[in-house]
Amino acid sequence: MDKYLEKKDRRIEKTQKSIRDALITLLAEKDASKITIKELAETANINRKTFYMHYSSIDDIFDKIANEAIEKFLLILDKCDFFYEQFDAYTFFTTLNNVLNEDFDFYQKLVHTNSHNFLLIKVKRILKDSIIEKLHKKLTTNEEVLNLYAEFIASGIISMYVEWLDINSTLSFEDFANAASNIAFNGINSLILT
Numbered sequence: 763m764d765k766y767l768e769k770k771d772r773r774i775e776k777t778q779k780s781i782r783d784a785l786i787t788l789l790a791e792k793d794a795s796k797i798t799i800k801e802l803a804e805t806a807n808i809n810r811k812t813f814y815m816h817y818s819s820i821d822d823i824f825d826k827i828a829n830e831a832i833e834k835f836l837l838i839l840d841k842c843d844f845f846y847e848q849f850d851a852y853t854f855f856t857t858l859n860n861v862l863n864e865d866f867d868f869y870q871k872l873v874h875t876n877s878h879n880f881l882l883i884k885v886k887r888i889l890k891d892s893i894i895e896k897l898h899k900k901l902t903t904n905e906e907v908l909n910l911y912a913e914f915i916a917s918g919i920i921s922m923y924v925e926w927l928d929i930n931s932t933l934s935f936e937d938f939a940n941a942a943s944n945i946a947f948n949g950i951n952s953l954i955l956t
Contacts, residue, residue, distance in 0.1 A: 774816070777806075777808065777812065777816060778816055780806045780807065780808065781802065781806045781808070781813060781816060781817065781823065782823065782827065782868060783806070783868070784802050784803075784805035784806035784807075785797070785802060785820070785823055786868065786871040786872060786875060787805055788801065788802060788805055789871075789872075789875035790871070790874070790875050794820060794824070797820055799813055799814075799819070799820070802820065824880050824881075827881065828880060828881045828884045828885075831861070831881060831885060832884055832885060832888055834861045835858075835861065835885055835888060835889070836888065836892075838854070838857050838858060838861070839888070839889065839892045842854060842892075842896075851942075851943030851944075851946060851947045852939050852940060852943045854943065855938070855939035855942045855943050855946075856935070856936075856939045858923075859935040859938065859939055862923070863935065869927060870927045870930075873924055873927040873928050874927075874928065882920055882924065885920065886916050886917065886920050889915075889916040889919065889920070890912045890913060890915075890916035891912075893911075893912040893915055893916060894908055894909065894912045897911065897912065915946065918945070918946060919942070919946055922938075922942050922945065922946075926938055
């Protein structure tokens with residue numbers, strides 16, 4: 763890659779990170795609907811013109827964050843076959859953890875500001891749809907029952923991550939992946955039968 767382009771890419775990434783960090787800082791103080799572009803730019807130590815080179819609005823930041831996370835999430839789900847005999851739930855959660863770890867501070871701060879619903883709703887819907895699609899291909903179950911299973915699994919996985927981030931858990935990524943894989947794929951029996 764051309765050194766100029768590489769330097770430019772790093773500058774773009776750095777500016778976008780600065781904008782996202784400023785957004786998290788402001789979300790700790792006020793609701794997203796009350797944040798102005800002007801104060802976001804000031805907090806990010808950039809001018810408004812620079813902001814508009816990267817985003818069109820505050821909602822655009824949230825949309826891009828959600829789309830980036832969802833794109834990575836879809837790649838993981840696309841490779842999963844929950845019905846494959848050798849399906850490794852631990853690897854599934856480790857892969858999710860790797861995506862989370864790419865911007866761990868951001869996601870943790872996002873959860874702490876209670877401004878994460880925009881992302882959770884989209885991710886949960888995609889996870890649920892993926893589970894329904896995969897279950898529908900393999901099972902001949904009533905669609906309403908199938909929907910309940912998918913809702914339970916998707917909500918559980920999302921809730922585990924939110925709880926883990928929200929309480930500043932001391933569980934390592936590895937311990938979380940172990941616990942999550944047992945909970946998600948073995949349920950309460952993984953706790954009772956040990």
